[in-house]
Amino acid sequence: xxxxxxxxxxxxxxxxxxxxxxxxxxxxxxxxxxxxxxxxxxxxxxxxxxxxxxxxxxxxxxxxxxxxxxxxxxxxxxxxxxxxxxxxxxxxxxxxxxxxxxxxxxxxxxxxxxxxxxxxxxxxxxxx
Amino acid sequence: xxxxxxxxxxxxxxxxxxxxxxxxxxxxxxxxxxxxxxxxxxxxxxxxxxxxxxxxxxxxxxxxxxxxxxxxxxxxxxxxxxxxxxxxxxxxxxxxxxxxxxxxxxxxxxxxxxxxxxxxxxxxxxxxxxxxxxxxxxxxxxxxxxxxxxxxxxxxxxxxxxxxxxxxxxxxxxxxxxxxxxxxxxxxxxxxxxxxxxxxxx
Numbered sequence: 542x543x544x545x546x547x548x549x550x551x552x553x554x555x556x557x558x559x560x561x562x563x564x565x566x567x568x569x570x571x572x573x574x575x576x577x578x579x580x581x582x583x584x585x586x587x588x589x590x591x592x593x594x595x596x597x598x599x600x601x602x603x604x605x606x607x608x609x610x611x612x613x614x615x616x617x618x619x620x621x622x623x624x625x626x627x628x629x630x631x632x633x634x635x636x637x638x639x640x641x642x643x644x645x646x647x648x649x650x651x652x653x654x655x656x657x658x659x660x661x662x663x664x665x666x667x668x669x
Numbered sequence: 670x671x672x673x674x675x676x677x678x679x680x681x682x683x684x685x686x687x688x689x690x691x692x693x694x695x696x697x698x699x700x701x702x703x704x705x706x707x708x709x710x711x712x713x714x715x716x717x718x719x720x721x722x723x724x725x726x727x728x729x730x731x732x733x734x735x736x737x738x739x740x741x742x743x744x745x746x747x748x749x750x751x752x753x754x755x756x757x758x759x760x761x762x763x764x765x766x767x768x769x770x771x772x773x774x775x776x777x778x779x780x781x782x783x784x785x786x787x788x789x790x791x792x793x794x795x796x797x798x799x800x801x802x803x804x805x806x807x808x809x810x811x812x813x814x815x816x817x818x819x820x821x822x823x824x825x826x827x828x829x830x831x832x833x834x835x836x837x838x839x840x841x842x843x844x845x846x847x848x849x850x851x852x853x854x855x856x857x858x859x860x861x862x863x864x865x866x867x868x869x870x871x
Contacts, residue, residue, distance in 0.1 A: 594722060594724075595722070595723065595724035596721060596722050596723065596724040596727060597724075597727055598721045598722060598765075600718075600722055616698075618694075631761060631764070632710050632713045632714055632717070632757050632760070632761055633713075633714045633717060633718055633761065635694060635707075635710040635711070635714060636694040636707075637711055637714070638698050638707070650718075651714075651718070652717075652718030652719070652721055652722050653721075654717075654721070654761060654764065654765065655721075655764060655765045655766070656765070668698055
């Protein structure tokens with residue numbers, strides 16, 4: 542039993558540590574979440590979820606976390622791709638300015654411009 | 670000596686002039702108290718996203734709703750062409766294939782350009798011997814709207830501490846069922862700005 546216990550606990554530990562996106566210095570591992578190095582030390586994306594809800598268009602919810610003790614201002618943009626990977630041009634994919642308070646963690650949502658949008662690309666960069 | 674001073678003044682003035690730049694999205698943040706393009710895009714994104722996500726425009730037969738554009742009231746202190754907002758929302762909704770916007774009539778008497786003037790011109794060709802009558806549109810083909818889109822942009826200014834003022838912009842849109850008169854969807858999105866009391870938006 543003593544030998545089996547660590548083996549039984551290992552998957553639990555791994556599952557417990559697993560989050561949708563791993564991070565290295567605030568940069569998410571998912572290639573679709575691109576946090577520029579000039580802001581990666583200040584904020585990170587801790588969670589990303591995509592669902593359709595009542596509609597036939599996807600809604601993406603990104604949870605941002607400010608790692609600093611002062612406010613962090615940033616730009617972000619969510620681009621949407623169709624099945625063939627082509628970007629769907631839309632005002633809904635415009636750059637948006639936002640800010641997080643000290644150590645604030647907040648979800649930010651984006652809605653796909655059409656049912657043809659099946660994938661996304663998030664870009665985050667520091668406000669200059 | 671006077672010429673030298675004049676020359677120096679001109680050079681100094683030229684040196685102080687800020688060169689005009691192209692605005693690049695995601696790089697520059699406009700420091701403006703009034704409504705700028707970035708504000709409109711943010712409002713369009715919020716409003717259109719909410720409408721699409723509501724599922725209201727999903728018809729079970731896969732068809733498109735015919736939408737008439739109503740009045741969008743500019744209730745701000747500044748001159749702002751509300752068609753800039755309306756056109757972007759129209760573009761986004763039409764691109765989804767869920768909506769067709771009628772150009773046959775509008776709910777806004779102050780926006781005659783929303784009605785396509787060629788519709789009337791085309792119909793005036795009826796019984797005109799100069800036109801091949803088999804190519805002239807038959808009566809009874811215009812499609813009435815089942816939904817309308819209208820809204821309001823309002824502004825509120827409040828003095829705050831430190832000689833500043835807070836400017837609140839509210840972009841509100843609604844969709845009304847033309848058969849029942851019931852409001853099927855509405856959404857208000859907010860943009861707030863903090864600026865010097867000396868900055869005027871009008």
